[in-house]
Each structure stands twice: as structure tokens, then as C-alpha cells.
Amino acid sequence: MKITIIVNPTAGNGKSLKRWEKFKHKLNFIYDFHMTTSPKHATALARKCAETGESQFIIAFGGDGTAHEVIEGTLDCSNCIVGVVGAGSGNDFGRGFLSFRNAHEVNKYVQSQRVAIEMDIGLMNDQDKKYYFVNNAGIGFDAYIAYQVNKSPVKKILNKFNLGKLAYTFFLIKTLVTFKHFDLTVNMPNHSKKLEKVWFATVSNQPYFGGGMKISPQSNPADGQIELTVVHHLSRIKLLLVFVSVFFGKHTSFKEVHQMSATSFSLTTNNTMYRHTDGEYAGKTSPHFADEFSVLPKRWRMTKLT
Numbered sequence: 001m002k003i004t005i006i007v008n009p010t011a012g013n014g015k016s017l018k019r020w021e022k023f024k025h026k027l028n029f030i031y032d033f034h035m036t037t038s039p040k041h042a043t044a045l046a047r048k049c050a051e052t053g054e055s056q057f058i059i060a061f062g063g064d065g066t067a068h069e070v071i072e073g074t075l076d077c078s079n080c081i082v083g084v085v086g087a088g089s090g091n092d093f094g095r096g097f098l099s100f101r102n103a104h105e106v107n108k109y110v111q112s113q114r115v116a117i118e119m120d121i122g123l124m125n126d127q128d129k130k131y132y133f134v135n136n137a138g139i140g141f142d143a144y145i146a147y148q149v150n151k152s153p154v155k156k157i158l159n160k161f162n163l164g165k166l167a168y169t170f171f172l173i174k175t176l177v178t179f180k181h182f183d184l185t186v187n188m189p190n191h192s193k194k195l196e197k198v199w200f201a202t203v204s205n206q207p208y209f210g211g212g213m214k215i216s217p218q219s220n221p222a223d224g225q226i227e228l229t230v231v232h233h234l235s236r237i238k239l240l241l242v243f244v245s246v247f248f249g250k251h252t253s254f255k256e257v258h259q260m261s262a263t264s265f266s267l268t269t270n271n272t273m274y275r276h277t278d279g280e281y282a283g284k285t286s287p288h289f290a291d292e293f294s295v296l297p298k299r300w301r302m303t304k305l306t
């Protein structure tokens, strides 16, 4: 089996590279190595490995974005196993999936039988484009905050002082004051629902989002289902309360939080709304045109750690 390590040096605002410099000296096997040079590069590198037809063990070294990109490059590769070393800022992947915590665990896996488990991936399809999501995809309030934080130069400056979360808090408060709700029509295989005054709708493949919030406690990335969480009809103050309770997975007891499980959801908004997939900007909704969210079961293979 060929082993390839793909490192995103920019993940965790550069901390990933520093961690890699120490990590590599503890590895006791032979591997190919690539450093990404731009967004989506990890997908191209992983796809190249997958296309060789050889058995491949590909390790993504970075944050959620890097894990996502490597997985996307190995979709439907039955000879590929993806392993992840979480070295980003949010690292929700490591909360919902099992990832390597240190070099010792990677060495141990390489020396073992290298057992793999098949995992689901989510797909968001609008009229023009497909977007995959490993963790979750969303529309509305949270997507707009993620968009603002990612494009803000302030985030880079604050990250240098380990204060990246302050940027998120700033945009959360700003958006809380200015955000205008939307109406959402949800179509599922056997019923439909109209929800008014919606703050956000999140479709989850695994429980965590936003850097540790357990938004969808019942999600399981290997069960052939995805879960929709819709938060609507509540005041700005109560929304803050919901956000706090999400950290403890207690938000599901609020009557304004709707959760449902299915293999697909078709979501239509009445206004243009920001979207994200795995925390990255994924365009905007078009009013009255549906975005299709579905689960693609068992489409990639992950290290099974014991």
C-alpha cells in the first residue's frame, strides 16, 4: 500500500506547518509527501493518487477544509483509505469522525491490518453546481457569519494573537442585529413543510459544526441519512440562548428548533440567502428555486481506529 501525506501549511493560521515540522520526525514509515499551494490543491493531489489504481493510504494534515478536499479527491475509490490529522482552527471533523491525535497513532495504524470503514458524504445541488459536504451544509445566519469572517482581514490579524474566535463573536453580534429572517419550504421524500421567520437551516452528516457546537446530536456519518436542523420564530436574545445551549446539545428542547432525518431534503427560500458547505462559502440561494440536499452513502473509506 502506498502512503501519501498531504499537508496544508496555512491551516490553523500557519500552526499546521509548525506542527508538521515536529510531527514528521516521529513517523517510522516511508511515504510520499505534498504541501498544498492553493485552495482545492489537496483534491487534485488526492485524485491523482486515486487514479493510479494502486492501494492508497492518504493522510490529510490540516483542518476541516483539508480533510474535505482530500476526501472529495478519493470519492468512489475502493482502493483508497483516508486518514486525518487535525491541525486546523475549528477541527469539527475530529469531533464527528475518528482522527489521529499524534504520530504514534499514525505509526500504529500503518503497522496494523489497516482496517477501513465506509462513510457517507452529503451533496448540495443547485441548478448549476454540485457541492459536497463531509460535516454539514447550511443556509442563512451561520452561513452569512462564516462568509464575513472568512473574507475579513481582521480574522488574519486576530489569529496571529490566537484571538480568531473574537472575529467570529464580532460578526455574530453584528449579524444578530442586522439579519433579516427568511421563509423556508422543506420538501422531503414523503412530506413538505413551510417554516416562517427562519434564522438558519443546517443539513448535517455528523453531529458537530461551528468549531465544537453539537448541532445535530443524532447524526451518524455512516447511517445513510442526513439531518436537517431549522431554527425559526425566535427573538434575537433567545437565538443567543439557543447558540449557547448548542454547545451542550440541549438546543433540541427549544420548540423553535426543528430536527428531521431523511435521505434527501429540497430547500427553497423566499429571499436570497448565503450558503456554506463545511464552513466554506458555497454561493447563495435563488428565491423560489430549490436547492437539493442528499446523502451519498458509503462513498469514501476512512481509517478505522481502535
Ligand SMILES: Nc1ncnc2c1ncn2[C@@H]1O[C@H](COP(=O)(O)OP(=O)(O)OP(=O)(O)O)[C@@H](O)[C@H]1O
Pocket: 008, 009, 010, 011, 012, 013, 036, 037, 038, 039, 040, 041, 062, 063, 064, 065, 066, 067, 069, 087, 088, 089, 090, 091, 092, 279, 280
Ligand atoms: N497553500 C495554500 N494557500 C492558501 N490556502 C490554502 C493553501 N492550501 C490549502 N488552502 C486552503 O486553506 C483553507 C483552510 O484550510 P483548513 O480548513 O484545513 O484550515 P482551517 O480553516 O485553519 O481549519 P478549520 O476548517 O478546521 O477551522 C482550505 O479551504 C484550503 O482550500
